[in-house]
Amino acid sequence: MKEVVESDSRNTTDPVKWVEEHGDALYRFAYSFLKDKERSEDAVQETFLAAIRANDRFSERSSVKSWLFGILKHKIVDIIRQDARYVRPADWADDDPHFEDRFFNANGRWQTPPRTWEHPELTLENRQFWREMEGCLALLPPKTARIFFLKEMDGMSTEEICQETGSTTTTVWKALSRARMSLRACLERHGFGQE
Amino acid sequence: MTDNRKERTSPMSCRDISALVSESLDRPLSLSERLVLRTHLLFCRACNEYSRQIRLIEDFFRRTRTETDSLKERDHEEPVLPEESRRRITRRIEDEIRDHGPESHP
Numbered sequence: 138m139k140e141v142v143e144s145d146s147r148n149t150t151d152p153v154k155w156v157e158e159h160g161d162a163l164y165r166f167a168y169s170f171l172k173d174k175e176r177s178e179d180a181v182q183e184t185f186l187a188a189i190r191a192n193d194r195f196s197e198r199s200s201v202k203s204w205l206f207g208i209l210k211h212k213i214v215d216i217i218r219q220d221a222r223y224v225r226p227a228d229w230a231d232d233d234p235h236f237e238d239r240f241f242n243a244n245g246r247w248q249t250p251p252r253t254w255e256h257p258e259l260t261l262e263n264r265q266f267w268r269e270m271e272g273c274l275a276l277l278p279p280k281t282a283r284i285f286f287l288k289e290m291d292g293m294s295t296e297e298i299c300q301e302t303g304s305t306t307t308t309v310w311k312a313l314s315r316a317r318m319s320l321r322a323c324l325e326r327h328g329f330g331q332e
Numbered sequence: 333m334t335d336n337r338k339e340r341t342s343p344m345s346c347r348d349i350s351a352l353v354s355e356s357l358d359r360p361l362s363l364s365e366r367l368v369l370r371t372h373l374l375f376c377r378a379c380n381e382y383s384r385q386i387r388l389i390e391d392f393f394r395r396t397r398t399e400t401d402s403l404k405e406r407d408h409e410e411p412v413l414p415e416e417s418r419r420r421i422t423r424r425i426e427d428e429i430r431d432h433g434p435e436s437h438p
Contacts, residue, residue: 152429156413156422164413166403178417182424189428206404237347245345250378251385259392261399288358289393295358306359314354317386330385 150201152189159202163209169261170213180216184209214286222272223323231280236315240322251321254330266329273323277316284309285316344368346379353383357390 163184167177187208229236242248261267277285280302287293287301298309324330344352349372352365361369373380403409413421 152425153422156418156425160413160418160421162404162406164417165406165409165411166400168411169400169403174414174417178413178421181413181417182421185421185425186428189425190432202404240350241345241347245347247346247378247382251381253381254385254388257385257388259388261396289390290397292394292397310355310358311351313358314351317354317389318350320389321382321385325385 150192152185152192155185155188155201155205159205162202163205166206167209167213171216172264172267176216180209180212183212183215187212210290214282214290217271218275218282220271220275223276223327225276225278229278231278231312233278237318240318249322252325252330254325257330266324269324269327269329270320272327273320276319276323281312281316284312288313344372346372346376349373349376349379350382353379354386357386 160181163181164177167180168174171177171180184205188205191208226239229239240248259266259270274282274285284298284302284304287298293301295306295309298304299306302309304312349369352361352369355361356369373383
């Protein structure tokens, strides 16, 4: 089948028409993560504005829709990261050489062994879980968070993340390991998985 | 820079194992790494729980990617962008185009 990009009305590069064409789909996508009218509307609006500012960089190889969704994901992540419910320890930075020391003794054993999670229901529909997860995601330092979101929101491979961020594979694996370590500890600390 | 993978064939602590468990989600482990990991997990309850939990988290995000991806195609389902939000966003877009949009470029 031949691709006809120009004549497809759903592929218009006229920003005013985007609201009609893609507004609902973008909103629904944002809402599934943000669960809140105002925050979802913000995410959609910020997506359109960012797209207008970058319109000349739009490549016709992709569809307008997938381009907008790519931007929206970043806006959703930005909004999740503004959640300031929990406070990150002041000394936890991306390059913290002592990160693992918070979790392990000098002999390499767990300080607080992970407990069994009872009836773990990890879904977006489980508001309690997702609220905690949002708060915990906001705790990650910026580079660690960026790598984690590229992996888990965009589904990128290690190689793609390395290209995107200019990091080595070792850095990417370490960041992912630390993100997972801190997320599960944060969830458990706030009562997830306990009866 | 130190290669933190080189000593991983000797007996490992939970600290080392936790990193290996995580990496097993991101790259294929070598045969010896898999052996060390499996042996440790056989006897260590805490690392077992750790492995289970980060897999649950990984699985949650994978499912979420699939589910939310399918939302992009379902055009007429709830929730839809409320009418007043639609108007507000449209006005904001028109402002943006007037002030900074493509037309303002020479």
